Every structure is written in C-alpha cells, then in structure tokens.
Amino acid sequence: MKNGFLFFFGLFFALALSWGALVLGTNAQLGDLSPHYDDLEGKSFPERPSGLAVRGQAVYQDLGCASCHTQQVRRADYGADQARGWGERQSVARDYVYQSRPLLGTSRVGPDLANYGVRAEEAGKSVADVLADLYNGSEGMPSYRFLFETRKIDGEPSAKALAGVAPAGYELVPTERAETLAAYLLSLKQTYAFAEAAPYEADDSKEGAH
DSSP states (O other), rough: TTTTHHHHHHHHHHHHHHHHHHHHHHHHHHOOOOOEETTTTTHHHHHHHHHHHHHHHHHHHHHTGGGGGGOOOOOGOOOOOTTTTSSSSSOEEEEETTTTOOOSSOOOOOOOTHHHHHHHTTTOOHHHHHHHHHOOOOOTTTEEEEEEEEEESSSOOTTTSSSSOOOEEEEEEEHHHHHHHHHHHHHOOOOOOOOOSSSOOOOOOHHHHO
C-alpha cells in the first residue's frame, strides 16, 4: 500500500482531533462548574458531604452497587423516574461537583438512589433502620451480613448494635464500612432547585413573530 503511512496518520489525526474536541470541549463547559451559593439560605448547594459519607462512597463503589442502581433522575419526557417518586426534578451536572467519580450507574435492577436520603427521611428511617436493611437485604437486594460482626457481650452492650438480631449473650455490631455506607446512602439528596434543572419551555412568541 503506497500511501499506507499517510492513510493511517490521517486516520489517527482524525480520531485524536475528535477525541480532543470531546474532552477539551466538555472540560471547558463543565470543568469550572462550582456549587451555587444561595443568599437567602446562607449556604452553597449542593452541600459538601461529611467525611463519613465520602468514605461510604468508596464502600458503595467497592461493593459494585452501581451495577444495580443508578444515581441520575431523568427529565419527565425521557422516562418515568419522577412518576416513580425517585426525584422531583432531573439530575444536572452541578449535583455531582463534590464527587471525583460520580457513580451514575449502568442499569436499574433496583431503584435509582439519587434521592435515597430524601425517601429515607420521609419514611422516618434512622441510621439503625438503614443498617438493618443492609443486614437483612430485601426482595431483589442481597444481604450484606459480612459488613457486620457478631460479638459476645462483655460488659456494657454497644449502642450501635442492631436490636433483636443476635442470639442471647451476643450483639450484632456494624463495622466501619457498614456505618460509612449507611451515612453515604442517607447523604444522597438532589433537592435544590438549580436553574439549569428547570424544564425547558420554548418561547412561542418568537416563533410567531417570524
């Protein structure tokens, strides 16, 4: 092939140019995105997660939870996420500014978790309730009993022990991984009304003017 070098060089150049435009263009658009400061509230949104929740995100990632759960609410005309009660608005890029690696997920074997913390609050769930859910599992979700330790009670029982689970004389205590995972799940909230999350409405008056 007489011009093989030029052909492959041109192909490589075209791929590199398109890849660079995609990466650099996206970075130029979203790379400097920052939290929104609300003067009335006196704080920024989204709020910075606690250290416990940040460590819990690593546990969530390590357990592969993103293979069964998403964390992105689609806009109303793209799916029934809002009708299912998974969120009152669509997710936007600003929701993830404090996440170095947003765990958007790839499939929905289980429900979307972008607003799990909101749903847990509405259901009156405490940290202990979330830990119990992780231990017991549920229909479609496995039990994560390996995140808990059964210990013989020696002296004062642990205040963190799950009630009514361990045999007499023993207690079931969540490990640090279980505690941080529960904190992370309860921190998942996308509730602030960012301007870019508002549904787009076409300006019919401009179309009529032409």
